[in-house]
Amino acid sequence: ETGVTQSPTHLIKTRGQQVTLRCSSQSGHNTVSWYQQALGQGPQFIFQYYREEENGRGNFPPRFSGLQFPNYSSELNVNALELDDSALYLCASSLDTDLGGLFFGEGSRLTVL
């Protein structure tokens, strides 16, 4: 049984650029949630995808977008990067939309200069 894997683990971008982060969910899981964790803070919910459809969204602007593929892997895209987008981006998978315990990946640490 494979766990949640994220790529890349670290990346550096400059303001205004675009970034794509990837996540492979745990085997058998059909729901992926993305969270942003700024330094010293708790994770903040960005959005959730269930069976390839967005199923809920947090308080993030439209330049944060996502996709879920038929194999339930997922992408997070951020356009027009801002300095405040620097954070650890965490992907979590679950079976259906049950919030009874999420399985998190190790995260992608994004630095925007």
Add this chain to the structure above:
Amino acid sequence: SQQGEEDPQALSIQEGENATMNCSYKTSINNLQWYRQNSGRGLVHLILIRSNEREKHSGRLRVTLDTSKKSSSLLITASRAADTASYFCATGPQAGTALIFGKGTTLSVSS
């Protein structure tokens, strides 16, 4: 926005001692969960307690929930150096798809 507030923000203890962390939240919940995070890496789910439960145990972990006070506590007994990490409470809403996390408690266990 963050729903939960953990207290204390930081806690330093010796190996073998017990560690208690508290969490307060604001709105009605379906469940409350505790996660551990080592050095800015991924979060690991520790334990879940449902809104109709008052206490739950898992190994050296004991969680209590008081819905009338909108608070929870996590007790780690007989702490080990390997327990050094940040601990977050997260609330699962009665409706909705987002877990809402607090800011966390940083636990340091020295040998």
